[in-house]
Amino acid sequence: MCTPVGAYGEIAKAIGPHLEKDAIVSDVGSVKAAAVRDIAPHIPGGVHFIAGHPVAGTEQSGPEAGFAELFDGRWCILTPEADADRMALAKLETFWQRLGSQVEIMTPEHHDLVLAITSHIPHLIAYNIVNTAAHLGRVTDSEVIKFSAGGFRDFTRIAASDPVMWRDVFLNNKEAVLEMLGRFSEDLVSLQRAIRFSDAATLERLFAEARAIRRGIIQAGQDTARPDFGRRPEGTKPSES
Numbered sequence: 001m002c003t004p005v006g007a008y009g010e011i012a013k014a015i016g017p018h019l020e021k022d023a024i025v026s027d028v029g030s031v032k033a034a035a036v037r038d039i040a041p042h043i044p045g046g047v048h049f050i051a052g053h054p055v056a057g058t059e060q061s062g063p064e065a066g067f068a069e070l071f072d073g074r075w076c077i078l079t080p081e082a083d084a085d086r087m088a089l090a091k092l093e094t095f096w097q098r099l100g101s102q103v104e105i106m107t108p109e110h111h112d113l114v115l116a117i118t119s120h121i122p123h124l125i126a127y128n129i130v131n132t133a134a135h136l137g138r139v140t141d142s143e144v145i146k147f148s149a150g151g152f153r154d155f156t157r158i159a160a161s162d163p164v165m166w167r168d169v170f171l172n173n174k175e176a177v178l179e180m181l182g183r184f185s186e187d188l189v190s191l192q193r194a195i196r197f198s199d200a201a202t203l204e205r206l207f208a209e210a211r212a213i214r215r216g217i218i219q220a221g222q223d224t225a226r227p228d229f230g231r232r233p234e235g236t237k238p239s240e241s
Contacts, residue, residue, distance in 0.1 A: 006168035032108035034172035048088035072100035
């Protein structure tokens with residue numbers, strides 16, 4: 001199932017009567033507790049439902065946004081229920097591994113907490129900062145676009161993600177998102193305080209800790225250390241150096 005998670009219940013209800021015995025039903029949604037809640041009741045006996053989430057992709061949506069290496073070296077999280085069929089789970093693991101993914105097993109609730117901070121909150125911040133810039137009266141639209149080669153450009157990348165998909169993510173993972181958003185807000189206040197009182201030591205420590213985590217992401221193969229994420233403006237050629 002590859003739709004916004006808000007559509008899961010109706011889709012599961014529609015396909016349930018037509019599923020063959022021993023079929024395996026899974027999904028690729030960014031929220032898992034809601035997926036289990038909405039899909040599982042419509043899965044008939046003898047059919048195996050195992051929720052999943054390939055943590056891969058770009059800000060682009062739809063089949064045309066896919067490419068052959070999409071899942072290479074990425075993680076796919078599976079969240080089987082306690083009584084899930086072991087053979088069905090093994091088949092689904094093999095499916096994702098043959099697509100190039102590494103597979104991790106966790107509970108739906110833990111998945112939603114982890115993804116709230118690694119994916120959902122970053123998207124929320126991106127949408128918010130882009131809208132803040134757009135509504136800032138002293139900065140024109142042309143200035144926002146013209147000088148976006150700074151950090152703002154990288155926020156706008158994930159803010160280009162599908163609005164319907166992300167609407168459903170936040171509505172279906174609200175508890176975890178609100179918990180992580182509270183933590184984020186508290187940490188933001190700490191940074192605000194450090195800036196207000198010129199606390200250079202605190203700022204440097206926090207920035208160094210964050211930098212170390214970023215380097216860990218690169219070392220784990222989840223991103224590249226190339227400048228600007230390896231992107232160049234269209235029409236330019238790579239450097240000869």
